[in-house]
Amino acid sequence: MNIDKKLFDVFIEELQEHLQNIRTHINSFFETDDVAVFNQIIKELHTLKGSSAIIGFKRLTDIFHNLENYFNKIKTNLNESDKVKIVELIDQLEKIPNNLDNPEDICTNINNILSGKTVSSSPTLDKSVHHSNKVDQNKIVEIKKDYFEIQNEIHNILEKINIEKYLKKKIYAKLESLGYKLNRLNLKSFSILDEKIKNIAFSTASKFNKKIKVVIENSDVEADETIINVINEALVHIVRNAVYHGVESPAERKKSNKSETGTIKISYHKLNDRILITVEDDGQGIDIEKVIAKAIEAKLISKEELKDLNEESVINLIFSDKISTSETIDEVSGRGVGMQIVKEKIESIGGIIEVETEKHRYTRFLLNVPFTFQSIMTKIIYSAGLDLAIPLTFIDSIEKYDENKLISKDNKKYYQHKNKLYSTISLANLLNITNVKEKLIMFFKNSATALIFESAKENILLDIIKLKGFNGAYKHYIGFSTYNNAPIGILSPSELDGKPLIVPQTTEDSFSTKPSAKKTVLIVDDNKIILNTLENILENNYKIIKAKNGIEAINILKSNEVNLVLTDIEMPEMDGFTLIQKIREKDDHLPIIVLTSRGDQKDIQNGMNLGANGYFIKKDFDNQALLKKIKELI
Structure with missing residues (x-):
């Protein structure tokens, strides 16, 4: 079936808009039990039925027609089983926009639900946020x-x-x-998550026969779409766990003199270049005794070590994948796996997560994240001539290092600070440097590890460069950036384990091109498809390193042996022409090949004049010709 692309795009936008409205109306029904909102749902379905018929999606036309009839029926004769059906139906409807090429399975599932058959599906939320963007x-x-x-x-x-x-x-x-x-x-508003998060909460509550209401405050706060997608995933786990673990059943809440309906409150607050997101439920709190028992059973801690842990440290054990206070593990229960995912996701964007709880009263998660993934406020620290950056939100405090506070225990040395024992890591040791007098110690939030270093410098906002194509040796870093015209690593404290760091080299005056057993090709392109295609072509004969722009390529060249650079021209932050110029200022011999869509004679001449050794046009791409040219040059 041939469909005009513009018409198809309009249909997609309309489909998402009407599904969003349907979700809002369904959430309104769960909040109020007012079946009058079904009239609004019927109108939305009727519109979608007409749109899908015009564009030629007959299968969807039939489905929307069946759903329209169903909601017309239950608005005057609703029973409890219909509430479960509604939850299952919205779950299936959510999947339609991403499966328009083959919606058959979804249509079958919807018909099965309408006819009372079971469907092996659980309420899920897409990992990415789909919405129309008013800015071109x-x-x-x-x-x-x-x-x-x-x-x-x-x-x-x-x-x-x-x-x-x-x-x-x-x-x-x-x-x-x-x-x-x-x-x-x-930037986008967090409000695009509101109805999805409410739906997750109501879906989970229906599954476990609980009553809840969801309160969302200040969701008009804005952030990059990348940040919103990560928060989307985190909130799914937190809200599901709040319903399952936190909020008690209506009968239990009544015994505790609470309202039968539990409350989950989500609030957003802008703090300079950070966003604080609070998720709180008024349920039974985290069972500290059960967490301890599970931790000992999983051999995460011993009874002896337990004496040195304060309540905060014990609560943070829920972030281990070996801890779950649930008796059963499924897609909803099991704080351990879900919370470990949340912690990893939040820390991957330079954020931190904290937990507060009080038995029988509440559990509160505090997520402190940047509002843009491209930059982060950091503290610059220094040891033995090398600068490194630490995200400010990870830092609890910095104090003068005092050797008299070292305590020996179980054949290990710990640093005593505020009635708590910390394992210490020396930055000099991490850098494989000796004879450094380290004077300061840094304590991190939600961590029993402290970092000793020589001196502290300024607080500064750094733009993050996410490195691609590297192995786990760089796990210590959130990313890299530039500081005082030199590359600098941005450390992730949660990954500090005492093993040597690989750091960006800043003292080389030229780029190394020393030969190795397998020659190295640096591919520079901001198009993932091009990067992966070239990697597939070259990886059998060459070691591949990838960069998405000129700045990232320059930093890689300073700390890696590269034998040839294969670069695009049109890239963000630093284009290919500038990259060639920068390389030639340091190195006259490193082979450079251009692979670009820009094929005007003027562009080709410019590239060759700047110092390129070859120039290929993407629309005329011949992989054999490229391989031959690379072989000639290295």
Whole structure:
């Protein structure tokens, strides 16, 4: 079936909008038990039935017709089993936009639910957030592209002319400020999660015959879509667990002189460059005794070690994948696995998660995350001539290091701080450096490990460069950035384990091209499909390192032996022409091949004049010709 693309795009947008409205109405029904909202649901389904008929999706037309009849029927004769059906139906409807190429299974499931048959499916939430965006993303990309081209040109001019340092610094600051604002043009509101999260809560409550209400405050706070997608996943686990573990059954709540309906409250607060998200339920709290018993059973701690743990440390044991206070493990229960996922996700974006609880009263999760994944506020620390960055939100305190506070226990040495014992890691040891007098100690939130280092510098906002193509040796890092015109690693304290760090080298004046058993090719392109395609073509004969822009490539070249660079021209942050120029300023011999969509004679001449050794056009791409050229050069 041939469908006009514009018409298809309009249908997709309309479908998502009407499904969002249906979800809102269903949530309203669960909150109020008012079947009058079914009239609104029927209108939405009627509209979708007509739209799918016009575009030619007959199977969907039939499904929306059957659903319209079903809601017409139950609005005057609703029973408890219908509530379960509604939960299952919304779960299936959610999946339609991502399965329009083959909706048969979903349509079959919906018909089975309507006829009373069981469907092997649980209420789920997509890992990514789908919504229409009022800002034209293509225009933003074009503006950013123009900005980075102008930025590179200004940078090159300023480096070549005689100008006062303070004036040059002022111009750079203005450019940085403008780039900072451009990176925030595509912020979205957390409100796009509201109805989905409510639906997850009501779905889970229906499954376990519990009554809840969901209160969401200040969800108009904005963040990058990447951040929102991570929070989306985290809230799914937290809210499900709040319903399952936290909120008691109506009978239990009545015995405790509570309302039969439990409350889950989610609130968002903007704190400078951070966002604090609080998720609280008024349920039974975390059973500390049960957590301890499970931890001892799983051999996470011993009874002897338990004496040194405060309540906060015990509560944090729920983030272990070996801990669950549930008697059964399924897609809803089991705090352990779910909470471990939440912690990993939050920390992957430079955030932290904390837990507060009081027995029989509440459990509260506090998520402190950046509002943009591209930047993070950090503390710069220093040992033996090397700078490293630590995200501020991980840091609890920094104090003068006092050897007299070292205590020996079980043949190990611990540092005593505020009636708590900490394992210590020396930054100098991590860097494989000796004879360093370390004077300061840093304590982290939700961690029993402290870091000893030489000195602390400024707090600074760093743009994160996520490295691609590297192995687990770089697990210590959230990412990398540039500081004082040199690469700097951004450490993840949760990954500090005493093993040596691989750090970005800042002292090399030129890029190394020493031969190795298998020659290394650095592929630079912001298109994942191109990166993966080239990797598949070259990986049998060459070691592959990948970068998504020129800045990332420059940092990789400073700390890796590379024998050839294969680069695109049009990339964010630093384009291919600038990358070639930067490489040639340091190294006249490193082979560079351009693979780009830009095939004008002027572009080809520009690339070759800057120092490229070969120039290929993507639309005429011949992998054999590329392989032959690479073999000639290295």
